[in-house]
Amino acid sequence: QSALTQPPSASGSPGQSVTISCTGTSRDIGGYNYVSWYQQHPGKAPKLMIYEVSKRPSGVPDRVSGSKSGNTASLTVSGLQAEDEADYYCSSYAGSNNVVFGGGTKLTVL
Amino acid sequence: EVQLVESGGGLVQPGGSLRLSCAASGFTFSSYGMNWVRQAPGKGLEWVSYISDSRNTMYYADSVKGRFTISRGNAENSVYLQMSSLRDEDTAVYYCARRHYNGWFYLDHWGQGTLVTVSS
Numbered sequence A: 001q002s003a004l005t006q007p008p009s010a011s012g013s014p015g016q017s018v019t020i021s022c023t024g025t026s027r028d029i030g031g032y033n034y035v036s037w038y039q040q041h042p043g044k045a046p047k048l049m050i051y052e053v054s055k056r057p058s059g060v061p062d063r064v065s066g067s068k069s070g071n072t073a074s075l076t077v078s079g080l081q082a083e084d085e086a087d088y089y090c091s092s093y094a095g096s097n098n099v100v101f102g103g104g105t106k107l108t109v110l
Numbered sequence B: 001e002v003q004l005v006e007s008g009g010g011l012v013q014p015g016g017s018l019r020l021s022c023a024a025s026g027f028t029f030s031s032y033g034m035n036w037v038r039q040a041p042g043k044g045l046e047w048v049s050y051i052s053d054s055r056n057t058m059y060y061a062d063s064v065k066g067r068f069t070i071s072r073g074n075a076e077n078s079v080y081l082q083m084s085s086l087r088d089e090d091t092a093v094y095y096c097a098r099r100h101y102n103g104w105f106y107l108d109h110w111g112q113g114t115l116v117t118v119s120s
Helices: none
Strands: A009-012 A018-023 A035-040 A047-050 A064-069 A072-077 A086-093 A099-101 A105-109 B003-007 B010-012 B018-025 B034-039 B045-051 B058-060 B068-073 B078-083 B092-100 B103-110 B114-118
Touching: A009 A018, A018 A086, A018 A105, A035 A064, A035 A072, A035 B103, A047 A064, A047 B103, A072 A086, A086 B045, A086 B103, A099 B045, B003 B092, B018 B034, B018 B092, B018 B114, B034 B078, B034 B103, B045 B068, B045 B078, B045 B092, B045 B103, B058 B068, B078 B092
Parallel strands: A009 A105, B010 B114
Antiparallel strands: A018 A072, A035 A047, A035 A086, A064 A072, A086 A099, A086 A105, B003 B018, B018 B078, B034 B045, B034 B092, B045 B058, B068 B078, B092 B103, B092 B114
């Protein structure tokens, strides 16, 4: 069982927006603004999409955004494209030099 | 271009040992902390360990503490993971990943991974 809870699946049509939630506790997401999100295509290595809750590394399009409220973080992908179909994982610093991940959400572009 | 290439995976019996390596190129390796993250077949990601750029700080997940040891050779541009007392549940693809400058817990470049299978 993962430390952070994500829905197993999400979907949207091309051009639509989809939001993926990630629920933790006050010991991780709620306690720090150290949330990150990763995209993983099948058979590939994960890619950093969001760090520090809402910041995008260079090269990540601005239609990808992140936010946090209380113990829940969210990733929104707007203007869905076929290439967005992948698994998405949230992560948070959890104190005591520990990092936790969510179980992952499979995003399907219909 | 940042490149991370893991090696050393394979089949090992429960209770056995294995040493993973990760060769880095395309950046000043000695200036970056490094992590190991694993992914069991068909499962999610699990952070395993971190080592700072100067080797004076190491962190471990509770699930591997006392069994795994992270190290690095800055002259060799490599980071290592010595795994001992291996269990079935250690079966996974092991990725090395570079820390982002904003925090050691953000992983901005990953290797392609090496598969470790623990089975009798």
